[in-house]
Amino acid sequence: MNELTVSQAAIPAVAETPAERLYRAFLESQTANTRAAYAKDIDFFASFLGEPSAASAMSHLLALSGGDGNALLLDYRTHMVDAKLAPSTINRRLSAIRSAAKLARTIGFSNWEPEVAGLKAQVYRDTTGPGLEGTRTMIEIALTNTHPGIAVRDVALIRLMFDLALRRGECVSLDLEDLDLAGKRIWILGKGRKQKEARTLPDKTAVALTAWLDEREKYAAPEQHAVFISLSGNSHGRRITGRGVHWVIAGVGADSGYKTRPHGLRHASITTALDVNNGDLRAAQQHARHANPQTTMRYDDNRRDLAGKVAESIANVL
Structure with a gap:
Protein backbone atom coordinates (compact mmCIF):
# COMPACT_ATOMS: atom_id res chain seq x y z
CA MET A 1 0.00 0.00 0.00
CA ILE A 107 -11.53 5.31 -3.38
CA GLY A 108 -10.23 1.75 -2.90
CA PHE A 109 -7.21 2.14 -0.63
CA SER A 110 -8.82 0.03 2.09
CA ASN A 111 -11.65 -2.48 2.40
CA TRP A 112 -12.78 -1.61 5.92
CA GLU A 113 -13.81 1.33 8.08
CA PRO A 114 -13.19 1.85 11.81
CA GLU A 115 -16.13 0.95 14.04
CA VAL A 116 -14.66 2.06 17.36
CA ALA A 117 -17.01 4.59 18.92
CA GLY A 118 -15.99 7.64 20.88
CA LEU A 119 -16.69 8.30 24.53
CA LYS A 120 -19.82 9.90 25.91
CA ALA A 121 -18.70 13.42 26.73
CA GLN A 122 -19.98 15.53 29.61
CA VAL A 123 -20.93 18.69 27.74
CA TYR A 124 -21.82 22.15 28.89
CA ARG A 125 -21.16 21.61 32.57
CA ASP A 126 -21.14 25.38 32.94
CA THR A 127 -23.22 27.32 30.46
CA THR A 128 -23.32 30.59 32.36
CA GLY A 129 -19.92 32.27 32.03
CA PRO A 130 -19.36 35.53 33.94
CA GLY A 131 -22.96 36.58 33.33
CA LEU A 132 -24.28 39.99 32.40
CA GLU A 133 -22.98 41.77 35.50
CA GLY A 134 -19.61 40.08 35.27
CA THR A 135 -19.22 41.07 31.63
CA ARG A 136 -20.20 44.64 32.43
CA THR A 137 -17.53 44.70 35.17
CA MET A 138 -14.94 43.28 32.76
CA ILE A 139 -15.57 46.13 30.33
CA GLU A 140 -15.21 48.68 33.11
CA ILE A 141 -11.92 47.10 34.27
CA ALA A 142 -10.57 46.82 30.72
CA LEU A 143 -11.09 50.54 30.22
CA THR A 144 -8.84 51.31 33.19
CA ASN A 145 -5.77 49.84 31.48
CA THR A 146 -3.07 52.52 31.27
CA HIS A 147 -2.14 51.41 27.75
CA PRO A 148 -4.75 53.12 25.55
CA GLY A 149 -4.41 50.57 22.76
CA ILE A 150 -4.85 47.58 25.03
CA ALA A 151 -7.83 49.21 26.75
CA VAL A 152 -9.89 49.78 23.60
CA ARG A 153 -8.77 46.52 21.98
CA ASP A 154 -9.86 44.46 24.97
CA VAL A 155 -13.21 46.23 25.17
CA ALA A 156 -13.80 45.54 21.45
CA LEU A 157 -12.95 41.85 21.98
CA ILE A 158 -15.25 41.54 24.97
CA ARG A 159 -18.03 43.32 23.10
CA LEU A 160 -17.82 41.01 20.08
CA MET A 161 -17.72 37.85 22.16
CA PHE A 162 -20.64 38.94 24.31
CA ASP A 163 -22.80 41.03 21.95
CA LEU A 164 -22.55 38.61 19.01
CA ALA A 165 -21.63 35.41 20.90
CA LEU A 166 -18.47 35.06 18.83
CA ARG A 167 -15.92 32.34 19.48
CA ARG A 168 -12.32 33.39 19.95
CA GLY A 169 -11.31 31.75 16.66
CA GLU A 170 -13.91 33.86 14.89
CA CYS A 171 -12.42 37.00 16.42
CA VAL A 172 -8.84 35.97 15.65
CA SER A 173 -9.61 35.30 11.97
CA LEU A 174 -11.26 38.68 11.37
CA ASP A 175 -9.63 40.83 8.69
CA LEU A 176 -10.22 44.51 8.03
CA GLU A 177 -12.10 43.64 4.84
CA ASP A 178 -14.62 41.72 6.96
CA LEU A 179 -15.87 44.93 8.58
CA ASP A 180 -18.51 47.29 7.22
CA LEU A 181 -18.90 49.72 10.09
CA ALA A 182 -20.93 52.18 8.02
CA GLY A 183 -23.40 49.43 7.18
CA LYS A 184 -23.07 47.96 10.68
CA ARG A 185 -22.18 44.50 9.43
CA ILE A 186 -19.38 42.04 10.01
CA TRP A 187 -18.47 38.86 8.13
CA ILE A 188 -17.28 35.92 10.23
CA LEU A 189 -16.06 32.42 9.45
CA GLY A 190 -18.21 30.34 11.76
CA LYS A 191 -17.35 26.99 13.27
CA GLY A 192 -17.46 24.26 10.62
CA ARG A 193 -18.26 26.77 7.87
CA LYS A 194 -16.34 27.17 4.62
CA GLN A 195 -17.72 30.59 3.73
CA LYS A 196 -18.03 33.73 5.80
CA GLU A 197 -21.48 34.87 6.86
CA ALA A 198 -22.74 38.36 7.65
CA ARG A 199 -23.82 39.43 11.13
CA THR A 200 -25.44 42.70 12.13
CA LEU A 201 -23.40 44.90 14.46
CA PRO A 202 -25.27 46.53 17.35
CA ASP A 203 -24.56 50.24 17.78
CA LYS A 204 -22.46 49.81 20.93
CA THR A 205 -20.40 47.05 19.31
CA ALA A 206 -19.73 49.23 16.26
CA VAL A 207 -18.63 52.09 18.54
CA ALA A 208 -16.20 49.80 20.39
CA LEU A 209 -14.76 48.49 17.12
CA THR A 210 -14.38 52.00 15.71
CA ALA A 211 -12.49 53.12 18.81
CA TRP A 212 -10.15 50.14 18.48
CA LEU A 213 -9.54 50.66 14.75
CA ASP A 214 -8.58 54.28 15.40
CA GLU A 215 -5.94 53.09 17.90
CA ARG A 216 -4.91 50.05 15.88
CA GLU A 217 -3.26 52.18 13.19
CA LYS A 218 -0.58 53.23 15.69
CA TYR A 219 0.56 49.68 16.38
CA ALA A 220 -0.19 47.42 13.40
CA ALA A 221 2.71 45.99 11.44
CA PRO A 222 2.96 47.07 7.77
CA GLU A 223 0.36 45.42 5.54
CA GLN A 224 -1.20 43.65 8.54
CA HIS A 225 -4.84 42.90 7.69
CA ALA A 226 -5.91 41.33 10.99
CA VAL A 227 -8.50 43.31 12.95
CA PHE A 228 -7.08 42.22 16.30
CA ILE A 229 -3.33 42.36 16.85
CA SER A 230 -1.00 41.60 19.72
CA LEU A 231 0.33 44.55 21.68
CA SER A 232 3.06 42.75 23.59
CA GLY A 233 6.04 40.45 23.11
CA ASN A 234 7.65 39.32 19.89
CA SER A 235 4.30 39.26 18.07
CA HIS A 236 3.64 42.96 18.72
CA GLY A 237 1.73 44.46 15.81
CA ARG A 238 0.81 41.11 14.29
CA ARG A 239 -2.38 39.04 14.37
CA ILE A 240 -3.24 37.99 17.89
CA THR A 241 -3.41 34.23 18.45
CA GLY A 242 -6.17 32.21 20.06
CA ARG A 243 -3.89 31.71 23.04
CA GLY A 244 -3.33 35.45 23.17
CA VAL A 245 -7.08 36.07 23.31
CA HIS A 246 -7.35 33.51 26.11
CA TRP A 247 -4.81 35.40 28.21
CA VAL A 248 -6.52 38.72 27.50
CA ILE A 249 -9.93 37.50 28.67
CA ALA A 250 -8.58 35.46 31.58
CA GLY A 251 -6.53 38.45 32.72
CA VAL A 252 -9.36 40.97 32.56
CA GLY A 253 -11.65 38.43 34.20
CA ALA A 254 -9.23 37.87 37.08
CA ASP A 255 -8.84 41.62 37.59
CA SER A 256 -12.62 41.84 37.73
CA GLY A 257 -12.92 39.05 40.30
CA TYR A 258 -14.08 36.34 37.86
CA LYS A 259 -12.46 33.15 36.66
CA THR A 260 -13.43 33.16 33.01
CA ARG A 261 -12.24 32.31 29.51
CA PRO A 262 -13.20 33.41 25.99
CA HIS A 263 -15.93 30.79 25.63
CA GLY A 264 -17.36 31.93 28.96
CA LEU A 265 -18.32 35.23 27.33
CA ARG A 266 -20.14 33.32 24.60
CA HIS A 267 -21.93 31.30 27.28
CA ALA A 268 -22.89 34.51 29.07
CA SER A 269 -24.18 35.94 25.79
CA ILE A 270 -26.45 32.97 25.05
CA THR A 271 -27.78 32.83 28.60
CA THR A 272 -28.46 36.59 28.55
CA ALA A 273 -30.17 36.24 25.15
CA LEU A 274 -32.62 33.81 26.73
CA ASP A 275 -33.14 36.08 29.74
CA VAL A 276 -33.87 39.29 27.82
CA ASN A 277 -35.97 37.60 25.12
CA ASN A 278 -38.36 35.76 27.46
CA GLY A 279 -36.78 32.36 26.86
CA ASP A 280 -37.25 32.51 23.08
CA LEU A 281 -35.29 29.39 22.13
CA ARG A 282 -35.47 29.96 18.37
CA ALA A 283 -34.11 33.49 18.69
CA ALA A 284 -31.33 32.34 21.02
CA GLN A 285 -30.46 29.48 18.67
CA GLN A 286 -30.10 31.90 15.76
CA HIS A 287 -27.99 34.20 17.92
CA ALA A 288 -25.70 31.36 19.03
CA ARG A 289 -25.65 29.74 15.56
CA HIS A 290 -26.28 26.33 17.10
CA ALA A 291 -27.01 23.72 14.45
CA ASN A 292 -28.93 21.62 16.98
CA PRO A 293 -31.69 23.28 19.05
CA GLN A 294 -30.97 20.75 21.83
CA THR A 295 -27.70 22.58 22.44
CA THR A 296 -29.54 25.83 23.08
CA MET A 297 -32.03 24.05 25.31
CA ARG A 298 -29.19 23.03 27.64
CA TYR A 299 -28.52 26.72 28.24
CA ASP A 300 -32.19 27.30 28.97
CA ASP A 301 -32.36 24.34 31.36
CA ASN A 302 -29.28 25.52 33.24
CA ARG A 303 -30.54 29.11 33.29
CA ARG A 304 -33.82 28.13 34.93
CA ASP A 305 -32.32 25.25 36.96
CA LEU A 306 -35.40 23.11 36.35
CA ALA A 307 -33.81 20.03 37.91
CA GLY A 308 -32.94 22.02 41.02
CA LYS A 309 -36.48 23.31 41.38
CA VAL A 310 -37.92 19.80 41.06
CA ALA A 311 -35.45 18.48 43.63
CA GLU A 312 -36.44 21.29 46.02
CA SER A 313 -40.16 20.51 45.58
CA ILE A 314 -39.56 16.83 46.28
CA ALA A 315 -37.41 17.54 49.32
CA ASN A 316 -40.12 19.77 50.76
CA VAL A 317 -42.68 16.98 50.81
CA LEU A 318 -40.43 14.50 52.64
Whole structure:
Protein backbone atom coordinates (compact mmCIF):
# COMPACT_ATOMS: atom_id res chain seq x y z
CA MET A 1 0.00 0.00 0.00
CA ASN A 2 1.25 3.41 -0.86
CA GLU A 3 2.17 5.63 2.06
CA LEU A 4 -0.29 8.40 2.85
CA THR A 5 0.85 11.88 3.77
CA VAL A 6 -0.70 14.41 6.14
CA SER A 7 1.94 17.04 5.46
CA GLN A 8 0.62 20.56 4.95
CA ALA A 9 3.84 21.71 3.34
CA ALA A 10 3.94 22.96 -0.23
CA ILE A 11 3.39 20.30 -2.87
CA PRO A 12 6.79 18.91 -3.92
CA ALA A 13 8.04 19.23 -7.43
CA VAL A 14 7.94 15.42 -7.92
CA ALA A 15 4.68 13.88 -9.05
CA GLU A 16 2.31 12.85 -6.27
CA THR A 17 1.28 9.26 -5.82
CA PRO A 18 -2.45 8.48 -5.85
CA ALA A 19 -2.31 8.01 -2.08
CA GLU A 20 -0.73 11.42 -1.57
CA ARG A 21 -3.37 13.03 -3.75
CA LEU A 22 -6.05 11.25 -1.75
CA TYR A 23 -4.87 12.51 1.59
CA ARG A 24 -4.22 16.01 0.38
CA ALA A 25 -7.79 16.08 -0.98
CA PHE A 26 -9.05 14.84 2.38
CA LEU A 27 -7.29 17.63 4.27
CA GLU A 28 -8.35 20.29 1.80
CA SER A 29 -11.98 19.24 2.16
CA GLN A 30 -11.87 20.36 5.80
CA THR A 31 -12.04 23.90 7.12
CA ALA A 32 -8.69 25.48 8.00
CA ASN A 33 -9.05 24.89 11.75
CA THR A 34 -10.27 21.30 11.31
CA ARG A 35 -7.49 20.55 8.83
CA ALA A 36 -4.80 21.70 11.26
CA ALA A 37 -6.41 19.82 14.17
CA TYR A 38 -6.75 16.58 12.19
CA ALA A 39 -3.12 16.70 11.09
CA LYS A 40 -2.00 17.09 14.74
CA ASP A 41 -4.36 14.33 15.86
CA ILE A 42 -2.91 11.83 13.39
CA ASP A 43 0.59 12.87 14.46
CA PHE A 44 -0.43 11.85 18.00
CA PHE A 45 -1.60 8.48 16.64
CA ALA A 46 1.80 8.04 14.98
CA SER A 47 3.52 8.64 18.33
CA PHE A 48 1.33 5.98 19.92
CA LEU A 49 2.33 3.48 17.25
CA GLY A 50 5.97 4.46 17.31
CA GLU A 51 5.81 5.30 13.61
CA PRO A 52 8.15 7.98 12.24
CA SER A 53 5.35 9.98 10.62
CA ALA A 54 1.61 10.38 10.44
CA ALA A 55 1.82 9.06 6.89
CA SER A 56 3.34 5.75 7.95
CA ALA A 57 0.86 5.50 10.83
CA MET A 58 -2.13 5.64 8.48
CA SER A 59 -0.50 3.19 6.10
CA HIS A 60 0.11 0.86 9.04
CA LEU A 61 -3.53 1.04 10.11
CA LEU A 62 -5.11 0.69 6.69
CA ALA A 63 -2.93 -2.29 5.79
CA LEU A 64 -4.53 -4.31 8.62
CA SER A 65 -7.69 -6.37 8.40
CA GLY A 66 -10.87 -4.82 9.75
CA GLY A 67 -10.71 -6.90 12.93
CA ASP A 68 -7.08 -6.15 13.65
CA GLY A 69 -7.51 -2.49 12.77
CA ASN A 70 -10.44 -2.02 15.13
CA ALA A 71 -8.58 -3.90 17.87
CA LEU A 72 -5.67 -1.49 17.43
CA LEU A 73 -7.99 1.49 17.68
CA LEU A 74 -9.56 0.08 20.84
CA ASP A 75 -6.07 -0.13 22.35
CA TYR A 76 -5.46 3.45 21.23
CA ARG A 77 -8.68 4.65 22.85
CA THR A 78 -7.76 2.87 26.10
CA HIS A 79 -4.32 4.47 25.97
CA MET A 80 -5.88 7.94 25.71
CA VAL A 81 -8.32 7.22 28.54
CA ASP A 82 -5.44 6.05 30.75
CA ALA A 83 -3.61 9.28 29.86
CA LYS A 84 -6.66 11.11 31.29
CA LEU A 85 -7.38 13.02 28.11
CA ALA A 86 -10.74 14.81 27.94
CA PRO A 87 -13.50 12.81 26.20
CA SER A 88 -13.83 15.58 23.61
CA THR A 89 -10.13 15.27 22.76
CA ILE A 90 -10.32 11.48 22.50
CA ASN A 91 -13.40 11.68 20.29
CA ARG A 92 -11.81 14.24 17.98
CA ARG A 93 -8.66 12.14 17.57
CA LEU A 94 -10.71 9.06 16.74
CA SER A 95 -12.86 11.12 14.38
CA ALA A 96 -9.77 12.23 12.45
CA ILE A 97 -8.78 8.62 11.86
CA ARG A 98 -12.32 7.55 10.96
CA SER A 99 -12.66 10.37 8.44
CA ALA A 100 -9.37 9.53 6.71
CA ALA A 101 -10.14 5.80 6.68
CA LYS A 102 -13.61 6.38 5.25
CA LEU A 103 -12.20 8.33 2.33
CA ALA A 104 -9.51 5.66 1.83
CA ARG A 105 -12.17 2.97 1.53
CA THR A 106 -14.29 5.09 -0.78
CA ILE A 107 -11.53 5.31 -3.38
CA GLY A 108 -10.23 1.75 -2.90
CA PHE A 109 -7.21 2.14 -0.63
CA SER A 110 -8.82 0.03 2.09
CA ASN A 111 -11.65 -2.48 2.40
CA TRP A 112 -12.78 -1.61 5.92
CA GLU A 113 -13.81 1.33 8.08
CA PRO A 114 -13.19 1.85 11.81
CA GLU A 115 -16.13 0.95 14.04
CA VAL A 116 -14.66 2.06 17.36
CA ALA A 117 -17.01 4.59 18.92
CA GLY A 118 -15.99 7.64 20.88
CA LEU A 119 -16.69 8.30 24.53
CA LYS A 120 -19.82 9.90 25.91
CA ALA A 121 -18.70 13.42 26.73
CA GLN A 122 -19.98 15.53 29.61
CA VAL A 123 -20.93 18.69 27.74
CA TYR A 124 -21.82 22.15 28.89
CA ARG A 125 -21.16 21.61 32.57
CA ASP A 126 -21.14 25.38 32.94
CA THR A 127 -23.22 27.32 30.46
CA THR A 128 -23.32 30.59 32.36
CA GLY A 129 -19.92 32.27 32.03
CA PRO A 130 -19.36 35.53 33.94
CA GLY A 131 -22.96 36.58 33.33
CA LEU A 132 -24.28 39.99 32.40
CA GLU A 133 -22.98 41.77 35.50
CA GLY A 134 -19.61 40.08 35.27
CA THR A 135 -19.22 41.07 31.63
CA ARG A 136 -20.20 44.64 32.43
CA THR A 137 -17.53 44.70 35.17
CA MET A 138 -14.94 43.28 32.76
CA ILE A 139 -15.57 46.13 30.33
CA GLU A 140 -15.21 48.68 33.11
CA ILE A 141 -11.92 47.10 34.27
CA ALA A 142 -10.57 46.82 30.72
CA LEU A 143 -11.09 50.54 30.22
CA THR A 144 -8.84 51.31 33.19
CA ASN A 145 -5.77 49.84 31.48
CA THR A 146 -3.07 52.52 31.27
CA HIS A 147 -2.14 51.41 27.75
CA PRO A 148 -4.75 53.12 25.55
CA GLY A 149 -4.41 50.57 22.76
CA ILE A 150 -4.85 47.58 25.03
CA ALA A 151 -7.83 49.21 26.75
CA VAL A 152 -9.89 49.78 23.60
CA ARG A 153 -8.77 46.52 21.98
CA ASP A 154 -9.86 44.46 24.97
CA VAL A 155 -13.21 46.23 25.17
CA ALA A 156 -13.80 45.54 21.45
CA LEU A 157 -12.95 41.85 21.98
CA ILE A 158 -15.25 41.54 24.97
CA ARG A 159 -18.03 43.32 23.10
CA LEU A 160 -17.82 41.01 20.08
CA MET A 161 -17.72 37.85 22.16
CA PHE A 162 -20.64 38.94 24.31
CA ASP A 163 -22.80 41.03 21.95
CA LEU A 164 -22.55 38.61 19.01
CA ALA A 165 -21.63 35.41 20.90
CA LEU A 166 -18.47 35.06 18.83
CA ARG A 167 -15.92 32.34 19.48
CA ARG A 168 -12.32 33.39 19.95
CA GLY A 169 -11.31 31.75 16.66
CA GLU A 170 -13.91 33.86 14.89
CA CYS A 171 -12.42 37.00 16.42
CA VAL A 172 -8.84 35.97 15.65
CA SER A 173 -9.61 35.30 11.97
CA LEU A 174 -11.26 38.68 11.37
CA ASP A 175 -9.63 40.83 8.69
CA LEU A 176 -10.22 44.51 8.03
CA GLU A 177 -12.10 43.64 4.84
CA ASP A 178 -14.62 41.72 6.96
CA LEU A 179 -15.87 44.93 8.58
CA ASP A 180 -18.51 47.29 7.22
CA LEU A 181 -18.90 49.72 10.09
CA ALA A 182 -20.93 52.18 8.02
CA GLY A 183 -23.40 49.43 7.18
CA LYS A 184 -23.07 47.96 10.68
CA ARG A 185 -22.18 44.50 9.43
CA ILE A 186 -19.38 42.04 10.01
CA TRP A 187 -18.47 38.86 8.13
CA ILE A 188 -17.28 35.92 10.23
CA LEU A 189 -16.06 32.42 9.45
CA GLY A 190 -18.21 30.34 11.76
CA LYS A 191 -17.35 26.99 13.27
CA GLY A 192 -17.46 24.26 10.62
CA ARG A 193 -18.26 26.77 7.87
CA LYS A 194 -16.34 27.17 4.62
CA GLN A 195 -17.72 30.59 3.73
CA LYS A 196 -18.03 33.73 5.80
CA GLU A 197 -21.48 34.87 6.86
CA ALA A 198 -22.74 38.36 7.65
CA ARG A 199 -23.82 39.43 11.13
CA THR A 200 -25.44 42.70 12.13
CA LEU A 201 -23.40 44.90 14.46
CA PRO A 202 -25.27 46.53 17.35
CA ASP A 203 -24.56 50.24 17.78
CA LYS A 204 -22.46 49.81 20.93
CA THR A 205 -20.40 47.05 19.31
CA ALA A 206 -19.73 49.23 16.26
CA VAL A 207 -18.63 52.09 18.54
CA ALA A 208 -16.20 49.80 20.39
CA LEU A 209 -14.76 48.49 17.12
CA THR A 210 -14.38 52.00 15.71
CA ALA A 211 -12.49 53.12 18.81
CA TRP A 212 -10.15 50.14 18.48
CA LEU A 213 -9.54 50.66 14.75
CA ASP A 214 -8.58 54.28 15.40
CA GLU A 215 -5.94 53.09 17.90
CA ARG A 216 -4.91 50.05 15.88
CA GLU A 217 -3.26 52.18 13.19
CA LYS A 218 -0.58 53.23 15.69
CA TYR A 219 0.56 49.68 16.38
CA ALA A 220 -0.19 47.42 13.40
CA ALA A 221 2.71 45.99 11.44
CA PRO A 222 2.96 47.07 7.77
CA GLU A 223 0.36 45.42 5.54
CA GLN A 224 -1.20 43.65 8.54
CA HIS A 225 -4.84 42.90 7.69
CA ALA A 226 -5.91 41.33 10.99
CA VAL A 227 -8.50 43.31 12.95
CA PHE A 228 -7.08 42.22 16.30
CA ILE A 229 -3.33 42.36 16.85
CA SER A 230 -1.00 41.60 19.72
CA LEU A 231 0.33 44.55 21.68
CA SER A 232 3.06 42.75 23.59
CA GLY A 233 6.04 40.45 23.11
CA ASN A 234 7.65 39.32 19.89
CA SER A 235 4.30 39.26 18.07
CA HIS A 236 3.64 42.96 18.72
CA GLY A 237 1.73 44.46 15.81
CA ARG A 238 0.81 41.11 14.29
CA ARG A 239 -2.38 39.04 14.37
CA ILE A 240 -3.24 37.99 17.89
CA THR A 241 -3.41 34.23 18.45
CA GLY A 242 -6.17 32.21 20.06
CA ARG A 243 -3.89 31.71 23.04
CA GLY A 244 -3.33 35.45 23.17
CA VAL A 245 -7.08 36.07 23.31
CA HIS A 246 -7.35 33.51 26.11
CA TRP A 247 -4.81 35.40 28.21
CA VAL A 248 -6.52 38.72 27.50
CA ILE A 249 -9.93 37.50 28.67
CA ALA A 250 -8.58 35.46 31.58
CA GLY A 251 -6.53 38.45 32.72
CA VAL A 252 -9.36 40.97 32.56
CA GLY A 253 -11.65 38.43 34.20
CA ALA A 254 -9.23 37.87 37.08
CA ASP A 255 -8.84 41.62 37.59
CA SER A 256 -12.62 41.84 37.73
CA GLY A 257 -12.92 39.05 40.30
CA TYR A 258 -14.08 36.34 37.86
CA LYS A 259 -12.46 33.15 36.66
CA THR A 260 -13.43 33.16 33.01
CA ARG A 261 -12.24 32.31 29.51
CA PRO A 262 -13.20 33.41 25.99
CA HIS A 263 -15.93 30.79 25.63
CA GLY A 264 -17.36 31.93 28.96
CA LEU A 265 -18.32 35.23 27.33
CA ARG A 266 -20.14 33.32 24.60
CA HIS A 267 -21.93 31.30 27.28
CA ALA A 268 -22.89 34.51 29.07
CA SER A 269 -24.18 35.94 25.79
CA ILE A 270 -26.45 32.97 25.05
CA THR A 271 -27.78 32.83 28.60
CA THR A 272 -28.46 36.59 28.55
CA ALA A 273 -30.17 36.24 25.15
CA LEU A 274 -32.62 33.81 26.73
CA ASP A 275 -33.14 36.08 29.74
CA VAL A 276 -33.87 39.29 27.82
CA ASN A 277 -35.97 37.60 25.12
CA ASN A 278 -38.36 35.76 27.46
CA GLY A 279 -36.78 32.36 26.86
CA ASP A 280 -37.25 32.51 23.08
CA LEU A 281 -35.29 29.39 22.13
CA ARG A 282 -35.47 29.96 18.37
CA ALA A 283 -34.11 33.49 18.69
CA ALA A 284 -31.33 32.34 21.02
CA GLN A 285 -30.46 29.48 18.67
CA GLN A 286 -30.10 31.90 15.76
CA HIS A 287 -27.99 34.20 17.92
CA ALA A 288 -25.70 31.36 19.03
CA ARG A 289 -25.65 29.74 15.56
CA HIS A 290 -26.28 26.33 17.10
CA ALA A 291 -27.01 23.72 14.45
CA ASN A 292 -28.93 21.62 16.98
CA PRO A 293 -31.69 23.28 19.05
CA GLN A 294 -30.97 20.75 21.83
CA THR A 295 -27.70 22.58 22.44
CA THR A 296 -29.54 25.83 23.08
CA MET A 297 -32.03 24.05 25.31
CA ARG A 298 -29.19 23.03 27.64
CA TYR A 299 -28.52 26.72 28.24
CA ASP A 300 -32.19 27.30 28.97
CA ASP A 301 -32.36 24.34 31.36
CA ASN A 302 -29.28 25.52 33.24
CA ARG A 303 -30.54 29.11 33.29
CA ARG A 304 -33.82 28.13 34.93
CA ASP A 305 -32.32 25.25 36.96
CA LEU A 306 -35.40 23.11 36.35
CA ALA A 307 -33.81 20.03 37.91
CA GLY A 308 -32.94 22.02 41.02
CA LYS A 309 -36.48 23.31 41.38
CA VAL A 310 -37.92 19.80 41.06
CA ALA A 311 -35.45 18.48 43.63
CA GLU A 312 -36.44 21.29 46.02
CA SER A 313 -40.16 20.51 45.58
CA ILE A 314 -39.56 16.83 46.28
CA ALA A 315 -37.41 17.54 49.32
CA ASN A 316 -40.12 19.77 50.76
CA VAL A 317 -42.68 16.98 50.81
CA LEU A 318 -40.43 14.50 52.64
